[in-house]
Amino acid sequence: MMARLTRIADRYQLAERERGLSFVQRYERQLRQLEKIIRISDQYQQMLRELNEELQRTASHDLLTGLFNRRYLYDRLGEELGKAARGHGQFALAMADVDLFKQINDSYGHDIGDAALCHVARQLAAPLREYDLCGRWGGEEFLLLFPGGDLEAAQQGIQRIRQRLQDEPFVHDGRVCPLTLSFGVTEYRQGESTTAILKRVDEALYRAKHAGRDCLECA
Numbered sequence: 001m002m003a004r005l006t007r008i009a010d011r012y013q014l015a016e017r018e019r020g021l022s023f024v025q026r027y028e029r030q031l032r033q034l035e036k037i038i039r040i041s042d043q044y045q046q047m048l049r050e051l052n053e054e055l056q057r058t059a060s061h062d063l064l065t066g067l068f069n070r071r072y073l074y075d076r077l078g079e080e081l082g083k084a085a086r087g088h089g090q091f092a093l094a095m096a097d098v099d100l101f102k103q104i105n106d107s108y109g110h111d112i113g114d115a116a117l118c119h120v121a122r123q124l125a126a127p128l129r130e131y132d133l134c135g136r137w138g139g140e141e142f143l144l145l146f147p148g149g150d151l152e153a154a155q156q157g158i159q160r161i162r163q164r165l166q167d168e169p170f171v172h173d174g175r176v177c178p179l180t181l182s183f184g185v186t187e188y189r190q191g192e193s194t195t196a197i198l199k200r201v202d203e204a205l206y207r208a209k210h211a212g213r214d215c216l217e218c219a
């Protein structure tokens with residue numbers, strides 16, 4: 001009841017104020033209100049745009065390393081496979097895994113392990129050509145996609161990554177913590193599925209681990 005009375009009183013006061021204004025003053029006032037509404041609407045749209053961009057980024061990127069996530073990589077792999085199957089180009093694929101990463105966690109703790117993963121992610125991404133893709137496949141495993149590339153191109157990319165990891169090692173507490181990666185590499189074979197190529201690259205990585213780590217095995 002009180003709220004209703006207050007609303008009626010407010011409306012009455014507003015009407016009284018309006019009566020004291022000239023037509024031009026009333027018109028200008030309405031115009032100002034309209035401008036205010038447009039400004040709010042613009043800000044609102046900008047906010048929605050930013051939210052949308054943030055949402056898209058979160059859906060396609062790994063939270064820890066900022067690289068592409070598994071879901072995005074899987075979709076892109078499907079696209080490249082589709083293109084190659086239709087005869088529009090070739091591509092190569094590599095799976096990288098940090099060697100003996102458990103020891104990093106056990107020796108320095110999980111937070112330093114996280115920092116080491118971020119370091120690896122930066123060194124993986126930096127030397128790649130702009131149309132090559134790199135993302136976190138899960139845990140301490142990374143996937144590299146070389147659209148338009150063959151085994152040779154992938155090997156060259158990986159060589160640049162390994163060199164960079166040597167030149168810029170992970171440093172914790174002023175001390176160098178040497179990190180190495182094992183790689184499995186393969187290229188697309190006509191007519192094969194996503195599962196088949198992923199299985200083959202995984203097997204190549206497995207062989208690299210069994211060959212003593214810090215190396216590259218081609219399938």
Ligand SMILES: Nc1nc2c(ncn2[C@@H]2O[C@H](COP(=O)(O)OP(=O)(O)OP(=O)(O)O)[C@@H](O)[C@H]2O)c(=O)[nH]1
Nearest residue numbers: 097098099100101102103105110111113114139140
């Ligand atoms: N800090 C951190 N550790 C992770 C993350 N994801 C996975 N790990 C750890 O990575 C380690 C992987 O260990 P393993 O699979 O035994 O392999 P590894 O020690 O790297 O040995 P190899 O692969 O055989 O060279 C485990 O200790 C996981 O807990 C992460 O996001 N952060």
